[in-house]
Amino acid sequence: MEEARAGAGGFIMQTPNKETDPLESLQKLKGLFDSNLITQEEYDKKKSEILTKL
Numbered sequence: 001m002e003e004a005r006a007g008a009g010g011f012i013m014q015t016p017n018k019e020t021d022p023l024e025s026l027q028k029l030k031g032l033f034d035s036n037l038i039t040q041e042e043y044d045k046k047k048s049e050i051l052t053k054l
Contacts, residue, residue: 025050 026047033043 022050022053 032038
């Protein structure tokens with residue numbers, strides 16, 4: 001499908017194949033929480049998910 005899209009004049013956008021740094025993810029998550037963009041429940045759940053990757 002992507003080849004067809006590229007052949008039709010479109011472009012293929014690829015994301016880098018690297019794992020996100022857990023510390024960076026935790027810092028971003030904390031920023032979202034401190035800015036009241038996510039709830040305590042969302043923060044705790046995502047934090048737990050990130051910490052299990054360590």
